[in-house]
Amino acid sequence: MAMAIIEHNLPYSFVEYRRVREMLLICNPDVNEYTRNTAVNDVGNVYLDKKMELKQQLSRSPSRICLTSDCWTAYTVEGYICITAHFVDRNWKLNSKILAFCKIEPPHTGLKAASTSIQKSRESIKYVKQSEARRILFAKCVEQVGGIDDSVGLKLDVPTRWNSIYVMLDSVMKYQRAFGSLVLRDKNFISCPSSEKWKRGELIRDFLAPFYIITNLFFGSCYPTSNLYFMQIWKIERLLKIHEDCDDLILKDMTLRMKVKFEKYWSDYSVILSIVVVLDPRLKFDLINFCYEKSDSIGWENKVNVVKRKMHQLFKQYDNEISLVSTSTSTSSSSQVQVDSSHAP
Structure with missing residues (x-):
C-alpha cells in the first residue's frame, strides 16, 4: 500500500476510502483496519529503507562520486534545490541518485544593499501586469512616447535566482519613458522610480551584466x-x-x-x-x-x-588503484591458466 501511495502520488487518506477498504476486505476478510496514520508510518519506513540502501550502494562504489545541484522554481515562484549524486558502478553503469530536494530561501546577499531601487522597478512591473486594463493603458503609453522596442516585454525576477534581477532591470530600463507617461495618465500609479532610482538601476544592471553572462555559461x-x-x-x-x-x-x-x-x-x-x-x-x-x-x-x-x-x-x-586492478587481473588469469593445465590430458 505504501508503494502505491508513493508511486501514484496518492494522499494518505486514500487508504480510508470506502471502496478501497471494501477491496481490502474482499482480498482478505481478516485484514486489520488500515488508517492514514499507518500509511504515514509505512511510507516513512520505505524512505528509511531506501536511504540505507542508497548509503550502502554509495559506500561500495569503486569510482569517485560527483555531486550536482539544480535549482527549480514552482509556479508559485518558490525556489527548490535538488542535489544529485553521479557515480559509475562495478558494471561500468552510470548511476544518478537524488540525495536531497528541499526549499531554498532567496539568496540575494549583496543585492540587499540596493533593494530600494530594485523594489521600485519590481513594483512598477507588477502594477502594470495586475490587470488587463493597466496593460492596455501602458501599451498606449509605449505607443505615445515612441522609439521603444516592445518585443522584449516586461519581465519579473524570480526571488531564488539572483541573475534574474538583471533580466528584470534590463527589460524595465527600456520602458523608462513609458512609465513616466503612465504616471501622468494613472494617478494610482505611485511606484514609479525617481530619476535617481532609474540611474542607480542602470548602474546595477551594468554591474550585473557580466555576472549574468558567466552564470549562463555555467548552466x-x-x-x-x-x-x-x-x-x-x-x-x-x-x-x-x-x-x-x-x-x-x-x-x-x-x-x-x-x-x-x-x-x-x-x-x-x-x-x-x-x-x-x-x-x-x-x-x-x-x-x-x-x-x-x-x-x-x-x-x-x-x-x-x-x-x-x-x-x-x-x-x-x-596510479595505485590501477596497479591494484592490474595485479588482481593478472593473478586471476594465472590461476585460470593453472586450472586449465591441471585438467589437460
Missing part, C-alpha cells in the same frame, strides 16, 4: 563546463575588486557584501578548479600562473605549488 548543457569554471570565477573576482572602489556608495556596499560571500567559497574550491584547467591541453599551468599572479602578486607562487602538490597526490592515488 550550459550542450558542452562541457568543468574547464570553464576557473577562468570565469577568476573574472568574477577581478570584477569585484574593480567595483569595490566604486564612487556610488550603494553599489560599493553591494560589491563588498558580495565579495565577502565570494571569498568564503573561492578559497575552498580554487584548487580543484585549477586542476581541471591544468588538464585542459590548451591552458595548462600558463593560465594558472597568470591568474594567480594577477590575484595575489605576493603569494601566488605558493598557491601554484599547492596545486602541483595536489595534482601529484591525485595522480599517485589513481
Whole structure:
C-alpha cells in the first residue's frame, strides 16, 4: 500500500476510502483496519529503507562520486534545490541518485544593499501586469512616447535566482519613458522610480551584466563546463575588486557584501578548479600562473605549488588503484591458466 501511495502520488487518506477498504476486505476478510496514520508510518519506513540502501550502494562504489545541484522554481515562484549524486558502478553503469530536494530561501546577499531601487522597478512591473486594463493603458503609453522596442516585454525576477534581477532591470530600463507617461495618465500609479532610482538601476544592471553572462555559461548543457569554471570565477573576482572602489556608495556596499560571500567559497574550491584547467591541453599551468599572479602578486607562487602538490597526490592515488586492478587481473588469469593445465590430458 505504501508503494502505491508513493508511486501514484496518492494522499494518505486514500487508504480510508470506502471502496478501497471494501477491496481490502474482499482480498482478505481478516485484514486489520488500515488508517492514514499507518500509511504515514509505512511510507516513512520505505524512505528509511531506501536511504540505507542508497548509503550502502554509495559506500561500495569503486569510482569517485560527483555531486550536482539544480535549482527549480514552482509556479508559485518558490525556489527548490535538488542535489544529485553521479557515480559509475562495478558494471561500468552510470548511476544518478537524488540525495536531497528541499526549499531554498532567496539568496540575494549583496543585492540587499540596493533593494530600494530594485523594489521600485519590481513594483512598477507588477502594477502594470495586475490587470488587463493597466496593460492596455501602458501599451498606449509605449505607443505615445515612441522609439521603444516592445518585443522584449516586461519581465519579473524570480526571488531564488539572483541573475534574474538583471533580466528584470534590463527589460524595465527600456520602458523608462513609458512609465513616466503612465504616471501622468494613472494617478494610482505611485511606484514609479525617481530619476535617481532609474540611474542607480542602470548602474546595477551594468554591474550585473557580466555576472549574468558567466552564470549562463555555467548552466550550459550542450558542452562541457568543468574547464570553464576557473577562468570565469577568476573574472568574477577581478570584477569585484574593480567595483569595490566604486564612487556610488550603494553599489560599493553591494560589491563588498558580495565579495565577502565570494571569498568564503573561492578559497575552498580554487584548487580543484585549477586542476581541471591544468588538464585542459590548451591552458595548462600558463593560465594558472597568470591568474594567480594577477590575484595575489605576493603569494601566488605558493598557491601554484599547492596545486602541483595536489595534482601529484591525485595522480599517485589513481596510479595505485590501477596497479591494484592490474595485479588482481593478472593473478586471476594465472590461476585460470593453472586450472586449465591441471585438467589437460
